[in-house]
Amino acid sequence: MSDHVILTETVDRVGIIRLNRPKALNALNVEVITALVEAAETFQADPNIMAIVVTGNEKAFAAGADIKEMADKSFVEMHMADWSARWDRFTAIRLPIIAAVNGYALGGGCELAMMADIMVAGPKTQFGQPEINLGVIPGWGGSQRLTRAVGKAKAMDMVLTGRMMDGEEAERAGLVARLVEDDKVFDTAMEIAQTIAAKSRPVVMVAKEAVDAAFETTLSQGVLFERRTFHPLFALEDQKEGMDAFANKRKAQFKDC
Numbered sequence: 001m002s003d004h005v006i007l008t009e010t011v012d013r014v015g016i017i018r019l020n021r022p023k024a025l026n027a028l029n030v031e032v033i034t035a036l037v038e039a040a041e042t043f044q045a046d047p048n049i050m051a052i053v054v055t056g057n058e059k060a061f062a063a064g065a066d067i068k069e070m071a072d073k074s075f076v077e078m079h080m081a082d083w084s085a086r087w088d089r090f091t092a093i094r095l096p097i098i099a100a101v102n103g104y105a106l107g108g109g110c111e112l113a114m115m116a117d118i119m120v121a122g123p124k125t126q127f128g129q130p131e132i133n134l135g136v137i138p139g140w141g142g143s144q145r146l147t148r149a150v151g152k153a154k155a156m157d158m159v160l161t162g163r164m165m166d167g168e169e170a171e172r173a174g175l176v177a178r179l180v181e182d183d184k185v186f187d188t189a190m191e192i193a194q195t196i197a198a199k200s201r202p203v204v205m206v207a208k209e210a211v212d213a214a215f216e217t218t219l220s221q222g223v224l225f226e227r228r229t230f231h232p233l234f235a236l237e238d239q240k241e242g243m244d245a246f247a248n249k250r251k252a253q254f255k256d257c
């Protein structure tokens with residue numbers, strides 16, 4: 001794994017991926033994306049890891065795809081680069097991914113944050129899809145995920161004008177799950193991850209899958225998916241443990257089975 005453009009670490013049962021190209025405001029080039037996806041897959045393959053936190057630094061979560069790497073590409077080169085295959089691997093990660101977002105989250109950086117399951121940001125965080133200023137449009141899902149998160153009005157405003165939205169507006173609009181002071185963003189993301197880490201791993205995976213299903217299907221199909229995934233949970237020892245712990249007024253000790 002290329003480990004210098006990202007830094008990885010585990011704390012208890014949480015895998016941390018820190019984007020690490022500070023001089024380029026964490027612009028996402030092929031090397032970064034490859035390392036990021038591999039790191040997430042490596043964490044997922046470790047049964048001890050329960051959640052992943054993706055973060056950048058104080059100035060930038062990520063200021064987008066690497067414009068300098070892209071600038072001279074032809075249509076065929078962009079087409080053959082098959083970005084979606086890389087990002088599909090990232091969005092196929094079944095563990096919860098929490099984005100701790102400070103500074104700029106622009107273009108592909110905003111799109112990466114939106115691929116996460118829970119976003120934590122501060123008032124100074126700046127979200128944007130400024131691709132229109134470069135003569136292109138969002139290319140890693142921004143036009144779709146932003147619209148689903150904040151609705152047509154704000155998505156059109158941002159995608160067509162390229163204006164940025166700060167953390168407070170993003171939280172009001174439904175893009176950000178938790179707005180905290182800028183210097184508390186990472187710690188809050190870790191607290192969320194540690195909270196999830198005390199649950200049952202298979203149940204956490206099913207819960208993520210069930211919420212994601214809401215974006216892929218009709219209400220009746222989604223409710224059916226939920227029911228069909230809810231009932232089998234009664235085959236788990238963790239379900240017996242969770243309900244027994246409640247009845248006996250003790251904290252559940254899940255065994256991930």
Ligand code: HXC
Binds near residue numbers: 027063066131138139
């Ligand atoms: C490559 C980038 C970069 C990017 C910043 N840098 N963003 N390099 N790709 N996306 C580099 C700068 O060139 C500069 O390098 C260094 O990082 C610091 O940036 P400055 O511009 O000097 O910083 P500042 O004046 O503070 O301005 C910050 C900024 C600005 C407002 C965030 O950097 C900016 O507008 N960046 C581009 C944002 C953007 O358009 N993102 C969308 C990209 S397209 P040097 O060497 O000069 O020090 C995209 C599409 C996704 O994401 C889908 C693709 C298929």
